[in-house]
Amino acid sequence: MSPLARQFPLSTGGSAQGIGLPNGAVELVDLTAKPRFGIKGPGSSAWLKGRGITLPPVNRIGTHGDLRVLRLGGEDFLVVDGELDTLTVHWNNATGPRGYWSWREEGWAWMRLSGRAVDGVMARLCALDLRAGRFCEDEIAQTRVAQLEAVLVRAGEGFDVFFDIAATAFFVRTVIHAAKQAAGERT
Amino acid sequence: MKLLTCPMNGPRNIDEFQSLGPVRAAPDPDASSDAEWARHLFRADNRKGVALEWWRHVPSNFFFLAERNVVTNEVIRTFAPSDEGRP
Numbered sequence: 001m002s003p004l005a006r007q008f009p010l011s012t013g014g015s016a017q018g019i020g021l022p023n024g025a026v027e028l029v030d031l032t033a034k035p036r037f038g039i040k041g042p043g044s045s046a047w048l049k050g051r052g053i054t055l056p057p058v059n060r061i062g063t064h065g066d067l068r069v070l071r072l073g074g075e076d077f078l079v080v081d082g083e084l085d086t087l088t089v090h091w092n093n094a095t096g097p098r099g100y101w102s103w104r105e106e107g108w109a110w111m112r113l114s115g116r117a118v119d120g121v122m123a124r125l126c127a128l129d130l131r132a133g134r135f136c137e138d139e140i141a142q143t144r145v146a147q148l149e150a151v152l153v154r155a156g157e158g159f160d161v162f163f164d165i166a167a168t169a170f171f172v173r174t175v176i177h178a179a180k181q182a183a184g185e186r187t
Numbered sequence: 188m189k190l191l192t193c194p195m196n197g198p199r200n201i202d203e204f205q206s207l208g209p210v211r212a213a214p215d216p217d218a219s220s221d222a223e224w225a226r227h228l229f230r231a232d233n234r235k236g237v238a239l240e241w242w243r244h245v246p247s248n249f250f251f252l253a254e255r256n257v258v259t260n261e262v263i264r265t266f267a268p269s270d271e272g273r274p
Binding site: 058059072073127128141142143144149150151 | 188195196199200202203244245246247248249
């Protein structure tokens with residue numbers, strides 16, 4: 001492996017190596033290797049507006065072409081999907097106020113929960129009312145999921161969770177535990 | 188579950204918050220006496236009644252203010268520091 005290759009907790013040699021992801025009534029997929037763009041601090045919103053991106057309100061998700069723009073605060077943004085390389089290159093070459101890079105790729109694990117039992121499991125992992133109609137497609141919940149501080153959004157019939165990458169193994173074990181409880185197993 | 192309303196995120200479990208203590212005026216360290224400075228550092232008023240306090244919603248790292256009755260623990264209101272009406 002190249003010394004420059006990024007290493008993720010679940011990859012060989014990673015801190016959570018050997019942890020199996022549930023793949024039954026609840027499925028957990030690790031998207032941590034997917035690229036994302038994160039900036040925060042003064043100048044962030046002005047820079048994104050300067051790129052022609054219409055900004056959503058705080059804790060809402062906007063779209064710009066294929067980009068999904070998650071606004072986590074007045075000057076705190078996470079962008080996923082779409083052509084992120086172009087955005088990153090433009091940001092790296094910008095000379096004016098542009099916020100600062102918030103290291104979302106290196107710092108946050110990105111897990112997708114889905115499956116027929118996902119609602120019951122999420123009810124055990126998070127205190128918020130996440131039922132359809134109460135937690136909408138374009139909403140962001142910054143809350144506690146699986147006892148960890150997390151950013152939570154809908155992803156189709158499931159949910160995407162962003163959290164501290166150092167807690168990957170803990171998160172996976174907590175989801176497995178909650179899935180067993182939701183299935184009525186003794187844990 | 189005890190709830191506290193974050194001005195940015197709405198009502199949330201109290202577990203999601205960190206209390207940062209009452210808002211206090213900081214004396215000028217160059218102009219204050221040693222006794223005044225020591226009092227600022229090491230002593231708290233701890234008066235009965237309504238206190239204005241700093242709180243933080245941890246998952247979003249949002250800092251805000253709350254008026255709380257420290258006897259009854261009733262939270263009268265919470266608001267962002269930038270909001271109008273800040274005392």
